[in-house]
Amino acid sequence: MQKNLLYDNHGRPLNYLRLAVTDRCNLRCFYCMPAEGIKYVQRKELLSYEEMLRLVGVLVEMGITKVRITGGEPFVRRDLMGFLERLTAIEGLQAVNITTNGVLTLPFIPKLKEIGIASINLSIDSLDRDRFFQITRRDELPKVLKTLEALEEAGIPTKLNAVVMDGQNTEDILPLAAFTKDHPIEVRFIEEMPFNGEGEKTNGKSWNHRQILAKIESKYPDIQRVADPPNSTATHYHIPGHAANIGIIAAFTRTFCGSCNRIRLTAQGMLKTCLYDEGVLDIRSLMRSGASDDDLKGAFLAVFNSRAKDGFEAEQNRKGRPVQESMSTIGG
Numbered sequence: 001m002q003k004n005l006l007y008d009n010h011g012r013p014l015n016y017l018r019l020a021v022t023d024r025c026n027l028r029c030f031y032c033m034p035a036e037g038i039k040y041v042q043r044k045e046l047l048s049y050e051e052m053l054r055l056v057g058v059l060v061e062m063g064i065t066k067v068r069i070t071g072g073e074p075f076v077r078r079d080l081m082g083f084l085e086r087l088t089a090i091e092g093l094q095a096v097n098i099t100t101n102g103v104l105t106l107p108f109i110p111k112l113k114e115i116g117i118a119s120i121n122l123s124i125d126s127l128d129r130d131r132f133f134q135i136t137r138r139d140e141l142p143k144v145l146k147t148l149e150a151l152e153e154a155g156i157p158t159k160l161n162a163v164v165m166d167g168q169n170t171e172d173i174l175p176l177a178a179f180t181k182d183h184p185i186e187v188r189f190i191e192e193m194p195f196n197g198e199g200e201k202t203n204g205k206s207w208n209h210r211q212i213l214a215k216i217e218s219k220y221p222d223i224q225r226v227a228d229p230p231n232s233t234a235t236h237y238h239i240p241g242h243a244a245n246i247g248i249i250a251a252f253t254r255t256f257c258g259s260c261n262r263i264r265l266t267a268q269g270m271l272k273t274c275l276y277d278e279g280v281l282d283i284r285s286l287m288r289s290g291a292s293d294d295d296l297k298g299a300f301l302a303v304f305n306s307r308a309k310d311g312f313e314a315e316q317n318r319k320g321r322p323v324q325e326s327m328s329t330i331g332g
Contacts, residue, residue: 005063006062006063006064006304007304008273008304008305008307009304009305009306009307010307010309012258012259012260012261012307013063013231013261014063014064014261014262014263014304015063015064015065015066015261016064016065016066016067016068016231016261016262016263017056017059017064017066017067017068017262017263017264017265018067018068018070018262018263018264018265019052019056019067019068019069019070019264019265020070020071020072020264020265020266020267021052021069021070021071021072021074021077021080021083021267022046022071022072022073022074022076022077022267023041023046023071023072023266023267023268024071024072024073024076024077025071025072025073025076025101026073026076026101026103026104026138026140027073027101027103027136027137027138027140028136028137028138029125029135029136029137029163030135030137031135031163031165031192031193041267041268045268045284046267046268047265047267047268047269047284049079049082049083049086051269051284051287052083052087052265053083053086053087053090054287054293055265055283055287055296056087056090056093057090058293058296058297058300059300060090060091060092060093061092061293061297062297062300062301064093065092065093065094065095066093066094066095066096066097066118067087067093067095067096067097068096068097068098068099068121069084069087069096069097069098069099070098070099071099071100071267072267073100073101073103073104074098074099074100075100075103075104075105075108076104080108081108081111084096084098084112084115084117085115088115088116088117095118095119096116096117096118097117097118097119097120097121098112098117098119098120098121099120099121099123099161100120100121100122100123101122101123101124101136101140101144102122102123102124102143102144102147102148103138103140103143103144103147105120105147106143106146106147106150109147109150109151109154109156110154112154112156113154113155113156117156118157119156119157119158119159120151120156120157120158120159121158121159121160121161122144122147122148122151122158122159122160122161123160123161123162123163124141124144124148124160124161124162125162125163125165125168125169125172126141126162126169126172127141127145127172127175127176127179128141128172128175129141129142131168131169131171131172132144134168135165135168135169148160148185152183152184152185158185159185159186159187159188159247160176160179160185160186160187160188161188161190162176162187162188162189162190163190163191163192164189164190164191164192164206164207164212165192165206165207166192166206166207170207170215173189173212173215173216174215174216174218174219176189177216177219177220177239177246180239180242180243180244180245180246181239181241181242181243182243183243183244184243184244185243185244186244186245186246186247187244187246187247188234188246188247188248188249189212189246189247189248189249190249190251191206191207191208191209191212191249191250191251191252191253192206192207192251192252193251193252193275194252206252208250208252208253209235209248209249209250209253209255212248213237213248216237216246220239222239222240223237223238223239223246224237224238224239224240225237226238226245230259231259231260231261231262232247232256232259233249233251233256233260234247234248234249235247235248235249235250235255251275254276254310254311254312257274257309257310257311258310260274263304265283266279268284269282269283269284269285269287270282270283270284271283271300271303273303273304273307273308273314274307274308274310274311274314275311275314276308276311276312276314276315276318277308277314277315277317277318278318278319280303280306281299281300281303283296283299286299
């Protein structure tokens, strides 16, 4: 099926949808939510699978070619595999990817491979069990490592995502970098962001992409800059002799906004054209009020044509309300 190319008002292509299927999570990572968790929405407030499939179908007709399933933790939502099977069958959708914490994923890996999931991003902020517990407030590292091993054995392309936090896991940077020596699994280090349900608390001490790279260079001075894929959020490096690359994502510094091709849809059906905006279109209300597919396309085009030029402008447009929502509610 031939699709039109979709662009925003700054000439950036839009072909990548991050779709949150739930706001619930089985971990309590402190950089994502308070220890007591967040107030989860009622099930009726979440998009149904049927609504999600309709929306993806509409967006694929407009030019979206890639969907990443996020949460919360996707695998806490009941009947996820049936939804994924239907999603991967949508004509014109070229890739379905998943971001998961890996705690519940292991039993589903054979089926994920069978239905053609393109890749998995596994969130793991430490390879040390004690620090993993301190960060996530759950003692689940053994399960995550079993999932990682099974993904590698199954041959499903996998990346590790680690949020770098001052005073919490900076000593994990080098062990995670070393992991790329014998495993064909890219490790990506992500700047900490203020989406913890309480607002920014880093007091200016968060590690930026330059500090992360300097830490890696302290052990691997021969690390080399390599080419990035199109529209990549990560800047990529390679340590000679290692099996996989290292990526560094300037998520708070926001150096990659000029080539951003992503939009987000929260589990409640709020469209975000930037991680830092507060939501620009309530798609759920439109759908449930009887909007046709053409109505939805028109609404999408209107917000795509008024997209913020970068994350700083999106944050300034929040009408005085600071960033303080949980990452779990906005689709990771």
